[in-house]
Amino acid sequence: MANDESKASVLLVGGGSVGAIAALNLEIGHQATVTIVCRSNFAAVIQEGYTIRSCDHGTINNWKPTKIVNTIPNAASEEGPPFDYIVCVTKNIADVPPSLADLIRPAVIPSKTVIVLIQNGLNIEKPLLAAYPHNTILSGVSLIGANEPAPGHIAQDFPDTLHIGAFANPNLPPDIQESAAEDFVRRYSAGGKTHCALDPNVPRTRWRKLVYNACLNPICAITGLDTGRIRLADDAVAGLVRPAMLEIVAAARAAGHELPATVVGDMIDMDPLEMYLPPSMLSDTRKGNFIEYENILGEPLREGEKLGVAMPTLRVLYFLCQAVQWKNKEIRGLVSIPPKGSFVT
Amino acid sequence: MANDESKASVLLVGGGSVGAIAALNLEIGHQATVTIVCRSNFAAVIQEGYTIRSCDHGTINNWKPTKIVNTIPNAASEEGPPFDYIVCVTKNIADVPPSLADLIRPAVIPSKTVIVLIQNGLNIEKPLLAAYPHNTILSGVSLIGANEPAPGHIAQDFPDTLHIGAFANPNLPPDIQESAAEDFVRRYSAGGKTHCALDPNVPRTRWRKLVYNACLNPICAITGLDTGRIRLADDAVAGLVRPAMLEIVAAARAAGHELPATVVGDMIDMDPLEMYLPPSMLSDTRKGNFIEYENILGEPLREGEKLGVAMPTLRVLYFLCQAVQWKNKEIRGLVSIPPKGSFVT
Structure with missing residues (x-):
């Protein structure tokens, strides 16, 4: 060179x-x-x-x-x-x-x-x-x-x-x-x-970032709430964000990467609440863009489940993202559906 | 009278x-x-x-x-x-x-x-x-x-x-x-x-209807897809609709109501596909209305979990609905949040 x-x-x-x-x-x-x-x-x-x-x-x-x-x-x-x-x-x-x-x-x-x-x-x-x-x-x-x-x-x-x-x-x-x-x-x-x-340690760095990306990204994109509002919205952290993040931590552990105990709290609080920042996937859905859910959610889900880790929260989020993506594909003509029929009694 | x-x-x-x-x-x-x-x-x-x-x-x-x-x-x-x-x-x-x-x-x-x-x-x-x-x-x-x-x-x-x-x-x-x-x-x-x-048998009738309502309603509302499209969209039925419906069937069974084996298939196929009908909760989100997720999703979830039934799909859907509802409450001024701050380095 x-x-x-x-x-x-x-x-x-x-x-x-x-x-x-x-x-x-x-x-x-x-x-x-x-x-x-x-x-x-x-x-x-x-x-x-x-x-x-x-x-x-x-x-x-x-x-x-x-x-x-x-x-x-x-x-x-x-x-x-x-x-x-x-x-x-x-x-x-x-x-x-x-x-x-x-x-x-x-x-x-x-x-x-x-x-x-x-x-x-x-x-x-x-x-x-x-x-x-x-x-x-x-x-x-x-x-x-x-x-x-x-x-x-x-x-x-x-x-x-x-x-x-x-x-x-x-x-x-x-x-x-x-x-x-x-x-x-x-x-x-x-x-x-x-x-x-x-x-x-590339894999460890990537798993660590997934604690934020595989969880807050789809949850915010699906609900339409930014990272500030998701922390204010009733039980969204306790019911969605934290369980999803713990599933990533468990999958990372199964893959040989023990993340620090503080990582979940750190990632939840990473964005300043009162900035009300949209994670990238929410920005994408707001703009009508495709979302990169396969690499940031699908792959860790498949890796974790292959290693025997239960990931029920991320599983549901994954299939919801897939449906949201499909909707966008239909809008852009990448998939076609049967024409609307008349109701026949 | x-x-x-x-x-x-x-x-x-x-x-x-x-x-x-x-x-x-x-x-x-x-x-x-x-x-x-x-x-x-x-x-x-x-x-x-x-x-x-x-x-x-x-x-x-x-x-x-x-x-x-x-x-x-x-x-x-x-x-x-x-x-x-x-x-x-x-x-x-x-x-x-x-x-x-x-x-x-x-x-x-x-x-x-x-x-x-x-x-x-x-x-x-x-x-x-x-x-x-x-x-x-x-x-x-x-x-x-x-x-x-x-x-x-x-x-x-x-x-x-x-x-x-x-x-x-x-x-x-x-x-x-x-x-x-x-x-x-x-x-x-x-x-x-x-x-x-x-x-x-009122409870049985209500559990039976929940096979449709607790599942297709929130899934369609969250994804923005009607009951026709949700059946066409990649793995949405296999990954979301069917698992959610089976959780309701299991909860109904735990509550003493054995629903017929055909109920899941019947409910998935109930709306004519090519009518592309929105279930009521999707109509409500499209209109900006509140959604009745507590009675049709929260209550069966709480009943089922109280009886020891694992309902991981409906759990995630429930908290997502709650977040969607919270968003609407904020829009309508029913909840207030801290004002947006400036970023301080």
């Missing part, structure tokens, strides 16, 4: 708030050049760049990454060097095509490109390992509070904390994978404005 | 579609005079009467019951004879005041008025027995498909079938209660246009 004065070439898939901050962190350290793939905000970003108000970076107007595109570049026909890293920060909707593995395929060089998944949930690396069995796949677990109130306008209220580690790829020597993680952390941290650290 | 040429005097609380058809059945047999209590459609009904298109009654224009009022009459100050029956067909929202017992209090003569609850759910008689320990309380379980597309305009697509029996009041001799049920059935059936029968 010694091309372009030792800068790595990074393809960043997803140009929303998380992607924009990631692109900024990667470029301000001068250890990477970023090609960012924008979708809905492409026109705004290519014309005006990003306008960023950030607790980490201050105010930056009209900032542009090295290259802004609106489709996945083709590695074979690109002018510049092939991408060293493909960093994916999009939502990961496992049950709606195209799969992420297919989406990024044009830019992937087998056995070479390092793929970084800054995405939530469990087993998200599996389809990528199946598609690219000799590539290193890195896990990125991000804690960041950022949103995009208007196209290209990024507001970051909570600091970016990113944990990077390798998903275990049995086809590659561990040291190659670990080196890739270290290299990415170095480049991402080089600007000095963020907290990016090596993750010594 | 020999007043007015042997007609019974009936106060009918709730002048929507079910109430209008009940009023019609009671009056066309000339065995009852009906005072109907209308709320939102009062102005329309007092001026134009009801316009009814009915599979049982054909087309009837500008039909008026004997008396149309918009508040509960005061038994002490009324001109006519006191009411023999108070028939309640309103929604029964147990967790939102006023209680039904308080609502009808002005019209009740203790130890005399027979109160008929044509409402869904379990234990709905208990608050009324507590308030009126020496009155007969009758159970009405109704199967009817009727709605009110415009104020005072009633469309009845499915026949009215009404099962009447006494809730067991330990303070009264059984034969008095049974006679009241028989008398009401006779008066309701006298017009010959409906199916009204004595219910030999």
